[in-house]
Amino acid sequence: MGIVHKFVGTEAAYDWEEVPEKEVGGPPEVIGVSGKVLVGPLDGAPNFRIRYFRIEPNGHSMLERHPHDHGIFVLHGRGIVRINERLVEVHPKDVVYIAGNELHQFSALDEPFGFLCVIPPK
Amino acid sequence: MGIVHKFVGTEAAYDWEEVPEKEVGGPPEVIGVSGKVLVGPLDGAPNFRIRYFRIEPNGHSMLERHPHDHGIFVLHGRGIVRINERLVEVHPKDVVYIAGNELHQFSALDEPFGFLCVIPPK
Numbered sequence: 063m064g065i066v067h068k069f070v071g072t073e074a075a076y077d078w079e080e081v082p083e084k085e086v087g088g089p090p091e092v093i094g095v096s097g098k099v100l101v102g103p104l105d106g107a108p109n110f111r112i113r114y115f116r117i118e119p120n121g122h123s124m125l126e127r128h129p130h131d132h133g134i135f136v137l138h139g140r141g142i143v144r145i146n147e148r149l150v151e152v153h154p155k156d157v158v159y160i161a162g163n164e165l166h167q168f169s170a171l172d173e174p175f176g177f178l179c180v181i182p183p184k
Numbered sequence: 185m186g187i188v189h190k191f192v193g194t195e196a197a198y199d200w201e202e203v204p205e206k207e208v209g210g211p212p213e214v215i216g217v218s219g220k221v222l223v224g225p226l227d228g229a230p231n232f233r234i235r236y237f238r239i240e241p242n243g244h245s246m247l248e249r250h251p252h253d254h255g256i257f258v259l260h261g262r263g264i265v266r267i268n269e270r271l272v273e274v275h276p277k278d279v280v281y282i283a284g285n286e287l288h289q290f291s292a293l294d295e296p297f298g299f300l301c302v303i304p305p306k
Contacts, residue, residue, distance in 0.1 A: 064268060064270060064280075064286055064288075065280070065281040066265070066279070066280050067278065067279040067280075067281075069278050069279075071277075076277070078277075078278075100257070101281045101302070105281040106281075106283060107253060107255065107283075109232070109252070110231070110302055110303075112255045112257065131229060131231055133222075133232060133302075135222070135257075145186030146186060150188050153190075154191070155198070156200075157222045158186075158188050159187040159189075159223045159227040159229055160186060161228060161229075164186055166186075178257060178300070180223070180234060180255075181231075181232075182231035182232060
């Protein structure tokens with residue numbers, strides 16, 4: 063197959079060629095979270111997915127706990143990652159591993175907070 | 185678990201807290217390739233690994249083919265990715281998916297070429 067998704071965005075709005083939006087669910091109070099599937103089923107990738115998420119300033123993801131794990135690489139902005147009862151401020155190039163069944167949430171500080179998120183296949 | 189590997193490097197030399205070196209094998213002509221395991225067995229990650237690779241200017245990885253796939257996100261520099269008989273020049277934030285058993289090789293152009301590489305667990 064061999065697929066290249068060229069970056070076609072700007073620093074203010076990341077975007078790639080031929081990459082689908084990731085639908086972001088959650089209750090109405092979860093605002094300002096969007097995502098794209100950089101590597102996933104449309105690429106024929108059976109073993110993992112790589113998604114890009116962007117959280118608008120002062121927004122946050124849902125507080126959640128699920129069996130699958132997350133590998134995170136921060137791309138832009140500053141955010142707070144909650145892992146169980148721990149809060150950590152993270153910056154570009156920081157790496158976070160959240161194991162399965164850990165309670166977690168991502169919050170943006172004063173700029174759009176963007177990161178890669180790797181998960182196993184569904 | 186919940187592990188944070190803070191970035192402690194510079195633009196000229198990426199580094200993270202508590203991240204092991206990735207041993208890079210290959211024949212003697214493969215020069216100037218180094219790597220780090222950002223998420224892997226030491227983090228207790230059972231489902232995927234995230235590695236960082238750096239290829240020095242004009243260096244290249246081994247030309248190889250293996251059953252596992254690669255998800256690539258370019259971080260710095262410019263490189264050439266060979267996928268089977270195709271050569272693609274890639275830049276920061278470009279995404280590449282290399283399926284299992286595709287012949288592939290990464291080469292740096294005139295600057296250090298750095299990228300994330302996701303693989304399934306061994």
